[in-house]
Amino acid sequence: MAVALVLSLPPAAHADVDVSLWNGSRAMAHIEAQLRFTPRSMDMPGHQRTIDYIKAELAKSGLTSVTTQDFVYRGTSKPLALFNIIARLNPENPRRVIVATHYDSIIRAYRDARNPQAAMPGANNSASGVALLLETARVLSASPQPPVGIDLIFFDGEEGPKSLGAGDPDWHPIGSPHFVEHLNDYYPNRKPDKAVDFDMVCKKDILLMPEASSVKAAPAEVKTFWELGAAIAPKAFSSKITYPISDDHTALNEAGISSFLVIDFEYEPYFNTSQDTFDKCSAESLEAVGRTLLRYLYLP
Numbered sequence: 001m002a003v004a005l006v007l008s009l010p011p012a013a014h015a016d017v018d019v020s021l022w023n024g025s026r027a028m029a030h031i032e033a034q035l036r037f038t039p040r041s042m043d044m045p046g047h048q049r050t051i052d053y054i055k056a057e058l059a060k061s062g063l064t065s066v067t068t069q070d071f072v073y074r075g076t077s078k079p080l081a082l083f084n085i086i087a088r089l090n091p092e093n094p095r096r097v098i099v100a101t102h103y104d105s106i107i108r109a110y111r112d113a114r115n116p117q118a119a120m121p122g123a124n125n126s127a128s129g130v131a132l133l134l135e136t137a138r139v140l141s142a143s144p145q146p147p148v149g150i151d152l153i154f155f156d157g158e159e160g161p162k163s164l165g166a167g168d169p170d171w172h173p174i175g176s177p178h179f180v181e182h183l184n185d186y187y188p189n190r191k192p193d194k195a196v197d198f199d200m201v202c203k204k205d206i207l208l209m210p211e212a213s214s215v216k217a218a219p220a221e222v223k224t225f226w227e228l229g230a231a232i233a234p235k236a237f238s239s240k241i242t243y244p245i246s247d248d249h250t251a252l253n254e255a256g257i258s259s260f261l262v263i264d265f266e267y268e269p270y271f272n273t274s275q276d277t278f279d280k281c282s283a284e285s286l287e288a289v290g291r292t293l294l295r296y297l298y299l300p
Contacts, residue, residue, distance in 0.1 A: 017146075017298040019232070019291040021139045024283030027290060030057070030131035031123055031202065032278055039119050040126065041107040041163035042080050042156065050103050050130075054085055054154055057134045062141040063087045063152075069182070073174050076161045084175045085154040086186065089140055093149030096187065097297065098195035098257065099136065100248055101129030102158030102175065109274040110167040118274040123281050124267060125165070128202035130154060132290055139294060146297050151192065155179065155248045158199075165272060176248035180255035194221050195259035196296070197249035201289045202281035206264045207235075208289070209242040214260030217253040222260045228295045233288030262289060 033053060037046035051068075058066050069084040085103075105122035112118050121127075133152050140150065157174030159165040183191065201208075208229065210222045229237035245265055252259035270276045 017143055017294060019294045021142060022135060022287060022290040022294050024285075024287035024290070026138070027131040027135040027286040028278075028281060028283050030134050031127040031281055034127040034130060035121055035123060035278060038105070038121055039107055040103070040105040040122065041159065042082065042104055043078075044107070047104065051083055051085065054103060054130060054134065058087050058137055061134070061137040063089060063137055065089075065091045069179060071178055073157065073161065080157070080161065080174075082156040082175055082178070084156055084179055087137060087152040088149065089152070090145055090149040094190060095148045096151055096192040097148045098151050098153055098192050098252065098259070099133060099293065099297070100153040100155060100176070100195060100197045100252070101133050101199060102126060102155040102173075102248055103130045104156050104159050104163065106159045106165045106167065106272060107163040109272060109276075110164060111272045112274050115274065120272065121274065121277050123276050123278050124200050124202050124270070125272065125276055126159075128200060128281060128286070129198045132198050132201055132286060132293070135286075135290055136293060140297070147300055148193065148297065150297060151186070153179070158248055167272060173248055173251065176251040180251045183255055191255070192257050194218065195249065195252045195257050196221070196225065196293070197247055197252070197259060197261045198289070199247055199261065199263045200265060200267060201262060202286050203264050203267060204280065204282040204285060206282070206285035206288065207238055207266070208262060208264055209238045209240050211261045211263060212241055212244040213246075213253070214249065215241055218258040218260040221258055224299070225260070225262070225292065225296050229288065229292040232291050232295065236285065236288040
């Protein structure tokens with residue numbers, strides 16, 4: 001869609017938060033650590049190792065309210081055990097904001113021309129979102145309390161029941177739809193005010209464009225986030241609206257939570273190949289996204 005999102009008003013005033021605390025090198029280390037667990041798809045040893053890693057890093061950050069939403073998906077010939085991880089900052093605050101990503105990766109690099117059975121590293125497609133949330137957790141714990149309660153959610157099963165993502169013609173996320181089916185377990189009195197979902201956010205020379213379904217569902221939030229981003233990292237944020245992309249924000253929007261996706265989906269020729277590796281990622285790209293997120297979370 002060759003349409004521009006109008007960014008006319010200046011960003012809203014924000015609380016006093018030091019965005020320079022958000023460190024891209026630390027986030028890169030989280031990506032590197034996850035790659036040691038490859039393959040990280042459901043029902044593989046690396047999947048559980050990734051879960052253990054996320055929980056351990058959240059504990060290091062000082063977040064004490066961390067739970068898992070365990071369930072079994074029976075839509076395939078073999079039941080799959082899934083685990084959404086929910087870390088809550090300031091859990092008593094009734095105003096909640098969801099910050100989400102997925103941590104599962106596809107099982108194989110199906111787009112490899114020579115070796116489609118190769119293991120999928122998934123440095124950008126899955127590890128980058130986890131790295132973003134873990135570094136954000138560290139900074140939030142070391143910063144003044146934001147005006148809202150924040151729920152960091154690491155969704156399982158985003159790459160679908162076959163763990164092939166876009167390589168599965170019947171692809172659909174599993175973890176986020178299950179989460180919204182049981183929304184009252186976490187939000188018995190009121191739904192979260194909004195949600196932001198991150199996927200594929202470490203690419204060198206990252207260029208983030210508002211995603212079409214997000215603009216339709218959460219136009220004001222998209223506008224605010226992109227304004228903040230353009231002020232922090234002008235080269236990383238474009239106002240040109242891109243095509244619709246389904247991700248974990250889709251289920252959240254369907255549940256009535258104003259949600260948007262932050263993604264740079266233009267990742268050729270590495271997308272879902274064995275070349276989605278650590279060297280394709282950038283600390284500067286991660287900082288552009290992470291510092292924008294931090295500023296966004298401290299808005300009144």
